[in-house]
Amino acid sequence: MENIMLFISENIEFIFLLTLMIIVGFEVISNVPAVLHTPLMSGANAIHGVVIVGAIIVMGQAESDDYLALTLGFLAVILGTLNVVGGFVVTDRMLEMFKRKKKN
Amino acid sequence: MSSGFLALSYLIGSVSFIMGLKMLSHPETARKGNLYAGMGMTLAIFATIFLYKDSDGNPLGNYLWIFGGLAIGTVLGNYAAKKVEMTAMPQMVSLFNGMGGACAAIISVVEFNHILHLGKDFTEDPAMTLVILAGLVIGTISFTGSMIAFGKLNGNLQDRVIPLQQVINIGLMLFILILAVMLTFGLGTIPPQTLMYLLLALSVLYGVLFVMPIGGADMPVVISLLNSFTGIAAAFGGFLYDNSVMLTGGILVGSAGTVLTVLMCKAMNRSLLNVIVGSFGGNAAGSGQVASGGNYKEVSLTDAAVLMMYSKKVIIVPGYGLAVAQAQHICHELEKVLDHNGVEVKYAIHPVAGRMPGHMNVLLAEADVSYDKLIDMEEINPEFAQTDVVLVLGANDVVNPAAKSDPSSPIYGMPILDVEDASHVIVNKRSMKPGYAGIENDLFFRPKTSMLFGDAKDALTKLVAEIKSLA
Known part of the structure; x- marks a missing residue:
């Protein structure tokens, strides 16, 4: 206790x-209206890409002779960036379509 | 000084995530919200690269590696996200989600090896060890689970029911917990490194077995759940590094993702447990009990054209079949031709039409279909009684009356579109094969229903030509 x-x-x-x-x-x-469930999930998906910050710290702290840490850190940075960039771009593409229709 | 700037950047980042998510839940502000969250993320990333200092005050190194990784990830992510077909959007989200999970898992592996390298004992700081292991296990499950979900949505993997699947899964989970406790408190004689890799292997297996038996039709719910898993894994990373932006971003998604998962289940009138345990799809008991076979009647293109042409009101029910055939544009064409001839045309959108909630709206919006012609299920259901013709395009389970009448059906209880209330129902399908969930549909054998076989794009093109020749 x-x-x-x-x-x-x-x-x-x-x-x-x-x-x-x-x-x-x-x-x-x-x-949230059901129409927005998919874009919202996709947007939230992009936000948890914030794990990239951890990957950057791992990468930046790796000793220059620790090849395992360097390789893994590098991989983590790539994967994290994929999550962030891919996530936001896909969400934007989905929402772009709603936007255009609203104006017409 | 720089630590103050870093903290401020993280604060701005966290606020942008909350505001972004809030704005994403309203149609008018959604796009801006996504942009704000993206800007907050960019700020957090660059602030970390340039301002982060470890506990001894050393800045980060390996800039070449960091920027190299960022560049590769940006180019690949941007390319994949721009290139993907709108129909393949759900599996793309799943793929990106898996990347985040893998990232969290790798961070844990590196930190684990780091502690081992320093010669420290894992029992010294049990809380820290648990945080590392939690990130590892949850991140890995999210990764492999998302990959399986991706494979299923992409059509590379079939649903598979494994005997005693629930027992195996619970056993695996217990085994993972026991290993984690052994590592944290130094029980047993197995070396920590071996235990860690054993944990990794078991988590890989668990992720696969967790998603494998769940039916393809339930994948959106699973992806949403795995999405919140990745959020939680990111939050554990935040604990590990005392990093506020990782913590807030991760928890926010973990919590919001859980709510979203429950909302999605509600849209299908099912519980989360039912989705996970029920192994909906194809092999479930009771799916064969609907009287299959019987007589169905076909309708010729000319008859269908005449019927629709002289109707007052036509409702189109679009389904995934329409999306697969890329028929959304010709469907809009049909709507315009009918509209031109004084027929009122509306679209009935089931909450789970397509592969995800809202998926069908996105697809039809892409084809320039006007926003106010897309009517939600609750709103359109009373209108079917005053409708002359309902045209079902590649939809199946969302119009299956078994959801109302047959308690033994796996989709029993799911709200459906009441197309039967209309005077005529024309169903366009490629063949009499059951739909995505593998359930026979009694609707096709009802007297009011006539079948128009063929690929949606092909059939609609001919239908439009036929109507134009009549006009």
Whole structure:
């Protein structure tokens, strides 16, 4: 019990952030028309590409003689970028079509 | 100074994600929202590259590698996203999702090896070890699961029911948990590296087995679920590096993705558990119980043309068959010809028409079909009774009356379009083969229904020509 309380007080900032973000995520998505489910999923897909930040840190910290870390880090950066760029571009392509029709 | 700028960039990034997601949920602001989130992401990426310092104050190195990776990823991602056909959009999303999951898993592998390299013990900081392992397991499951989903949507993989599938999956999950606990608390004598690779292998297997038996028609729900998995894996990365933008972005998607998954299930009137455990599609018990066979009647092109030409109101029900045949443009042509001759034409859009919710709207929008002619299911269902002809184009399960009348049917309870209320139903299909979910459709054998066989594009082209010759 004491350990758990200690863990909570040590990580209170993260626990705050975690709890609030869960609530924000729930609130933001409620009442979405079914038409937008696919673009929304695709947009959220692009946002979790933020994992690229971790890949950049891994890559940037790899020792220059640690070829395994270099190779894996490089791969992670490519995959993360694919997720981000592909995600946003695909979402934009889907939404472009709604936009054009709305104006006509 | 620079750490302040970094923190500020992350704050702006996080806010842009929240605002972006909020704006994405309204048709008018959606495109801008996507753009804002993209800009926030770009800011977070470049701030990390130039301003990040580790706990000893050292900046990042290997710039050549970082920019090389970014360049390759940008070119490939942009190319793939621009090149993909609108019909193949769902599997593309699944593919990109898998990339993110793999990225999270790789980060965990590198960090694990790093700790091992430093000669530290994993039991020293159990919380950190658990975070690394969670990122590894969830990221890997998301990766392999997404690849299987991609293969299914792309038609490379068939649904497969594995005997005792649920038992195996639960067993695998337990095994993964036990291994993770052994590693974290230093139980047993197996070396940590072996345990880690064992965990990786089991997670690969779990991802495959998790998605394999789920029917192709349920893939959108699965992709949405895996999407939130990847979000959670990214959030664990945020814990690992004390990185606020990864944490907020990841949690946001994890939570929003879960809500979206539940919303999608609701649109099909099914529970998430039912989707995962039910192995909907083809082999489910009860699917063969609908009286199959019987008599159906065919309609000639001329008869169909005359029927529609002298109708007051025609409703078109577009399905995936229309999308596959790339017939959305000729379908719009038909609508224009009929409209020109004083026939009221509307489109009935089932929430899960196509392969994903909203997929059909995107496809028809591409063919310049006016936005206000696309009517949602709830709104159009009462209109069928005043409709002369319903033209079903490559749709099947969304008009299957078994969803209402046959409790043993796998789609029982799913809301459907009440096409039967109309005076005539013309169904265009390539053959009498059952639809995507592999369920027989009694509608085709009803007295009001007549079949117009052939490829949607082909049949519609001839139909339009026929109507034009009548006019």
